[in-house]
Amino acid sequence: MVKQETWTTDEFGASHTGSVGVLLADGTVPKPAYIMMTEHGAGLTTAQWTVYDGHSRLAPRAHALRAVCSCGWSGPEHPLDWGQIGEQRLGEAAAEPADTCEQEWDQHTVEVEKSAVALPEDLAEVLHGLGEAIEKLAQNSPLAALRAARLLEVTAERTAYWPAHDARRDLGLAATAAALGLDEDGARHLLARFGRWSPYS
Structure with a gap:
């Protein structure tokens, strides 16, 4: 399992899981890094933005931070000034742009809420x-x-039993998901829970 600090809302849950994303100088997203915790090699795999300081060959240096969401949305890039950061811990030196990323993701969820039925x-x-x-x-x-x-x-x-059946029959999964601000997996499980059928049927 990849460890990372994430954000969700009560209404949209895992359909809109936000986090601080990392971009490298070439514009690519780095792979999760494996951080060894013991001398025997035990550790954890993480995509937490604070580890991308270039101090380890397993965690390259971040060029910029941006807010990202599991729905595919991403916010603007916030370049990091490594000349100013120097030897500071990245989690402290880049706390402000990271906070900005969370605020931008918050605004994204506001727009999702507005777009829902x-x-x-x-x-x-x-x-x-x-x-x-x-x-x-x-x-x-x-x-x-x-x-x-x-x-x-x-x-x-x-009260949601028949609406779930009606939505499944008349609207389909994609339209229902869009109307509720969920991804299709989230909509599938919601309809199944209220309609009392298996989400895998």
């Missing part, structure tokens, strides 16, 4: 109010808050 305003307000009410209830009665959350799950499972 719109909810009626009154329903969006009800859902927001329910969330706030349950959080407030949890301060005084955690068990009541848990029951309320469980009833929301029951409601979701009951």
Whole structure:
């Protein structure tokens, strides 16, 4: 497994997994690096941007950072000034452009949310109010808050059953994924969960 710091949102989950991406001077993306942790060769494989400082032949020097998303989106390049970085740790010296990458990915997810099928305003307000009410209830009665959350799950499972079947029959996977801001795998599993069929059928 490749270790790397990533970002997701509650709504879109793994369909939009963001991270700080690395570009080399020739414009290519470096392979994950294997970092040895013990003298016997045990270690881990990582694509974490902070290891690409050129100090090891297994981790070349990064030329630029950019935000990337598992959906294929990428943000603008942020070149690194190695004359200024010098011998500083890359994680400290390039913290600012890395933070900028996260902000750019955040804006990307805002655009994804805008592109998803719109909810009626009154329903969006009800859902927001329910969330706030349950959080407030949890301060005084955690068990009541848990029951309320469980009833929301029951409601979701009951009310989404036929819409899942209708979407599968009438829209297809690609159109459903686009409307929900998910990738096709995410849409497949969502439809299967609510429609109560196997995602592999």
